[in-house]
Amino acid sequence: xxxxxSFLEFVSDNTFIHILLSIILGFLVGAIFLVVMRLSVGxxxxxxxHSVSNVKGITYVIVYSVPxxxxxxxxxxxxxxxxxxxxxxxxxxxxxxxxxxxxxxFGTLPRPVLxxxxxxxxxxxxxxxxxxVAFLKTKWGINEVLSMIMFNWIAFxxxxxxxxxxxxxxxxxxxxxxxxxxxxxxxxxxxxxxxMGFAPTANGGIFIAIVIMIVxxxxxxxxxxxxxxxxxxxxxxxxxxxxxxxxxxxxxxLAISGALAGLAGALxxxxxxxxxxxxxxxxxxxxxxxxxALIGCSNPFGVFIAGLFYGWLMYGGSKLNLVGAPTQLINVxxxxxxxxxxxxxxxxxxxxLVKSKPGQK
Numbered sequence: 123x124x125x126x127x128s129f130l131e132f133v134s135d136n137t138f139i140h141i142l143l144s145i146i147l148g149f150l151v152g153a154i155f156l157v158v159m160r161l162s163v164g165x166x167x168x169x170x171x172h173s174v175s176n177v178k179g180i181t182y183v184i185v186y187s188v189p190x191x192x193x194x195x196x197x198x199x200x201x202x203x204x205x206x207x208x209x210x211x212x213x214x215x216x217x218x219x220x221x222x223x224x225x226x227x228f229g230t231l232p233r234p235v236l237x238x239x240x241x242x243x244x245x246x247x248x249x250x251x252x253x254x255v256a257f258l259k260t261k262w263g264i265n266e267v268l269s270m271i272m273f274n275w276i277a278f279x280x281x282x283x284x285x286x287x288x289x290x291x292x293x294x295x296x297x298x299x300x301x302x303x304x305x306x307x308x309x310x311x312x313x314x315x316x317x318m319g320f321a322p323t324a325n326g327g328i329f330i331a332i333v334i335m336i337v338x339x340x341x342x343x344x345x346x347x348x349x350x351x352x353x354x355x356x357x358x359x360x361x362x363x364x365x366x367x368x369x370x371x372x373x374x375x376l377a378i379s380g381a382l383a384g385l386a387g388a389l390x391x392x393x394x395x396x397x398x399x400x401x402x403x404x405x406x407x408x409x410x411x412x413x414x415a416l417i418g419c420s421n422p423f424g425v426f427i428a429g430l431f432y433g434w435l436m437y438g439g440s441k442l443n444l445v446g447a448p449t450q451l452i453n454v455x456x457x458x459x460x461x462x463x464x465x466x467x468x469x470x471x472x473x474x475l476v477k478s479k480p481g482q483k
Contacts, residue, residue, distance in 0.1 A: 137419055141463065145417075145431075148459035152451055159448075166447040173438035181321040187433025188327035189214075189390035193411030194429050195331075195338050196382035198420040202342055203375035204355030209270030210383040211408025212277035213251045217244035217384025218391045219281045221306075222299050222398050225391070226290060229303025236305045240388055248384020251277065252376035260369035266376075278404055285400045298399040308393045327393040331426070334382065339422040341378075351375050383408055413456060416463050432456070 153163045173179045193210055200207035207213075221240040228236060255273060258264040284290055285299045292300045308325040309315075315324050342348040353361040354371040362368045390407065391398065414432050418425030439452030 141417060141419065144459045144462035147462050148455040148457075151458040152455040155451060155454055156447060161447050162445070165445040166442055166451065169441050169445050169447070170435075170438040173441050174434060177319045178321050179437070181324045183430065183434045183437050184328050185321060185323050185325065185394055185433075186437045187430045188325075188331050188393060189386045189407050190410050190414050190432045190436075191331045191426055191429030192334060192386035192389055193383055193407050194414030194418060194425040194432075195334055195411075195422060196379045196386060197408075197411040197415040198418060198422065198425045199338055199342070199382060200375055200379040201415055201420040202355055203351035203371065204358065205372060205375050205379070206267060207252070207270070207376065207379045207383070208267055208412065209252065209255055209273050209408070210379070210386075210411045211404055211406065212270070212274035213248035213380040213383035214387040214390075214408040214411075215274075215277040215281050215405075216251050216387070217248040218387030218395075218398060219284055220244050220247035220384070221388035221391050222302055223284070223290060225302030225306030226300050229305060231305060233305040236303065237308065237392070240302075240306050240392060241385060244384040244388035245381040246384070248387070249377045249381040251384070252378075252380025253373060256373040256376040260372055274404065274408070278401060281398065282400050285398055292397065296397075296399075299397045301397045302391065306392055307396065308389070323394050325393040327389045330389065331429075334385070335422045335426045338382075342422070347374070383411065386411070413460055416460055 149167070153167075156163045156166055174183055193214060196210050196213070197207050221244040224240050224243050225236065228239065231239065251273060255266050255269045258269050259266045285297075290299050292298050308327050308330075310320065310324050310326065314320075315322060318324075342352065350361070350366050351371050351374065353364065353366055354368050354375075358368045361371070386407065410432060414425055414428045417431065418428035435452050435456060439449050442449050442451060
């Protein structure tokens, strides 16, 4: 007869509970910081939750979430295949710049054609950025984490260089590219937005994110390719012994992951940004994808929910200054959540706090 689990055993064996506990602890630490700063916890967190109390706020959260969801799916895919894609930031940047160039230079193309073309070039740019790192790793054994960090900075300065080129740079005084053509945007019509009471930047990016989530789940869980990639992620030596080409699998994983990160950059540009500024620092969408992937346990559906949660924190956090609370509080909460997820083994070991009765094992 199967032994009934105790409460601590249930908590220890449930990954979802570990994530939930990490989030709760994140908010508790945030509350402690507010108390230390002599600010009202109720007012600050009330403002955070009030940000999604109406249709406009909810659509803002969805718009904010889309690039985080897709960047999270990019990182989660690489996690599943045993590769730590810390280069999603650079892939995101080159993808958004590629989409911007096409959206500016080919703005007269019909909207469906131009949107698809922007997506394709963004995915191609991100995939190439990932493949280069994969080649360095498989050909010469160069550590992918180190090379990805370097390629993030190369992408950063390359984007700034291209943003200042004639024909790409804004004709005004703004230190940014020109706006992409209206035919390259994903925005809903102004009449539809006004009728529905949506945020001004409401767009169809969330539907694309949903499709990508489903496709990634199918690839990982239901295809031979996904099986091979996961096998390499579990144990590359056993996978190689079983006849799987490990180097080819790493190249494929980083190409797909890079393509997704590049697409995330295009979605941010075409759904909300409209143009790319000359950066003074890295924006962090790719790095946020790592956080989203961790919170979502690298499960495509979990990543989708985690991306919405992260988007809510980013949007709601921007309103905290209305009650005198620093917007940086959100970074404290997110950092604490990630910290506890990283050490979630402490939750998994809670069941050992229960002392066995005499005669029990």
